[in-house]
Amino acid sequence: MRSTLNLKDKKKNGETLIYLIAFFKDEDKKFVYSTGETIHPNEWDFKNRQPKSLTGRSQKTDRHRAIKLQLDRYSNFFLKITELYKNTNQEITIENIRAEFDIEFKKVTVGKDIFYEAYDEFMSRKIKNQEWADATIKRYKNIKNILQEFEIVRNYKITFSKINDKFYSEFTDFCMTDKQHINNTYSRNLGLFKTFMLWALNNGYTYNAKFRNFKKKKRVITNQIALKIEDLQKLIAQDFDTARLEGIRDVFVFSCVTGMRFGELKLISKNNIINGSVQLKEEKGAEKEMREVPLNEIALYILRKYDYKLPLKANQKHNDYIKEVFKIAGYTENVEKTTTKGKEVIRETMPFYERVSTHTARRTFITMMKQKGKSDKLISKITGHKDMKTLNQYYQVNDEAKKDAVNDTFDIELPSLKKVN
CATH class of the missing domain: 1.10.150 (DNA polymerase; domain 1)
Structure with a gap:
């Protein structure tokens, strides 16, 4: 798309305004914008659409050069802004381009910050x-x-x-x-x-x-905590002195056996539990389909216990309290946390209970399901993941799982051991 420069009144005896003009085919209209510069028609080069080139040094020569520099600003800006709109797939309309010109040439107020x-x-x-x-x-x-x-x-x-x-x-x-x-x-x-x-x-x-x-740092999958079935059994059997900690434990276990995000738990009610599943409509977007989350006996037991209204705390509070729950349950052994900062690998030793958070529950669900051989497609239908790469970042493989996998794969009956002389 091209622009041109022209005079407002070519036959005027005195000076007349200089306009920038462009034709917008889609709207079948002309974009006409005043540059604020004026010139006498006798001093205008109608063929090249600019002030006449003058030689020598004089006030008129300097003025023509100054006018041309200013006109070039308008022409160059038109080219720049229309190219930008094309490159960013924005609709090029007279209204939009006029607004851009008003901002660029200070015809609208722009805040300081x-x-x-x-x-x-x-x-x-x-x-x-x-x-x-x-x-x-x-x-x-x-x-x-x-x-x-x-x-x-x-x-x-x-x-x-x-x-x-x-x-x-x-x-x-x-x-x-x-x-x-x-x-x-x-x-x-x-x-x-x-x-x-x-x-x-x-x-x-x-x-x-x-x-x-601007380049992001290469993302690193950090080692995280995922529980085993024995851990869930231990948590369920643990007695607590306060209803607060018992409720925190129950909410955590519920998340472990359903795979639901912590933020989704507040959506549960008697009304959206049908045929043993939570009919879950996420808050993140109306375009997302309804999701069914199956409720096993553990999940249903916890819901009945609280009359289908889980004792939820704010996420940060829950994260603080769940660490207290695990500490009381005896998860005080030291574990290593590995993170990456720049090129540096940082290893920290801390008690197991310090590594536990609301995310541990969802990670536990996905890890247990995958260890039982359930497909990514099936798991994602329950958890709501669209991206399988993101889903698999939740899957934690511990040393015991590695040993079990190798032993199960190579379960070969061996003959009696004979010593070699």
């Missing part, structure tokens, strides 16, 4: 469109806090124009060194930041696309 204004607008739209779950909202609020802390600690004022290679290096070092983020945490946060930047690019808040080159 446009980066965070854009970020707040991004969040507001996503929330109003009901595109995000509560956990996603929380993550994006956390990213904003991290960016604002980064500005203070590293004395780096964030603007769209300063999202460049230097920002990437400083922000990466801040996250990995100051915040002590491991690779997986850093990569997740950088991915969320890039999602916002792409939205800002597509919505005309910036034309800076350098963020596309």
Whole structure:
């Protein structure tokens, strides 16, 4: 798509405005935008659509050059913005392009802190469109806090124009060194930041696309805890002095035998239990299909115990209390936790109970199901996973499982041992 420059009134005796003009075929209309520059028709080169080239040094020569420089800004911006819209699959309309010109040439008011204004607008739209779950909202609020802390600690004022290679290096070092983020945490946060930047690019808040080159750290599958059937039996048999800890234990066991996310447990009621299964409609998107989660005798026993209303706490509180449950149950032996930060592998020794969280329950369900030979497709229908790669990240293979697998595979009857002389 091309633009041209023309005079508002070619026959005017005095100076007339210079317009940038482009024809939009889809709308069958002309885009006409005043450059604010004026010139006498006698001084205009109608063939080349620019002020006449003058030689020598004079006020008129300097003025023509200044006008041409300003007109080039308009022509170049038209080319730039239409190419951007094409590359980002946005609809090129007269209304959209006019709005871009108004922002670029200061005909609309733009806030001083446009980066965070854009970020707040991004969040507001996503929330109003009901595109995000509560956990996603929380993550994006956390990213904003991290960016604002980064500005203070590293004395780096964030603007769209300063999202460049230097920002990437400083922000990466801040996250990995100051915040002590491991690779997986850093990569997740950088991915969320890039999602916002792409939205800002597509919505005309910036034309800076350098963020596309920002590379995530290679994600590492860390060793996690998954329970065995004996552990569940031990937990169920454990007595607790308080109803609070007993309730925490019961909710955890329920999650272990259903594979449900902690955030889904609040959706359970008598009304959505049909033929021994929870009919689960996720909050994350109306487009997602209904999911049936089978309830075994353990799950049904726990639901009846609490009249189908599980004694739920806030996620963080539950994470704190479940560690207390496992400590009382005797899971105090030391285990190793391995994480990766940059190129460094970090090994920590800590009590078993410190490794347990709400996620342990879902991981236990998937690990037990896979160890029993259940297919990924069947498991995913229960857990709601769409991506098999994500599903398999939950599967934990311990040393005992490895030994059992090898022994089961090579279960060959051997002859009596004969000593070799």
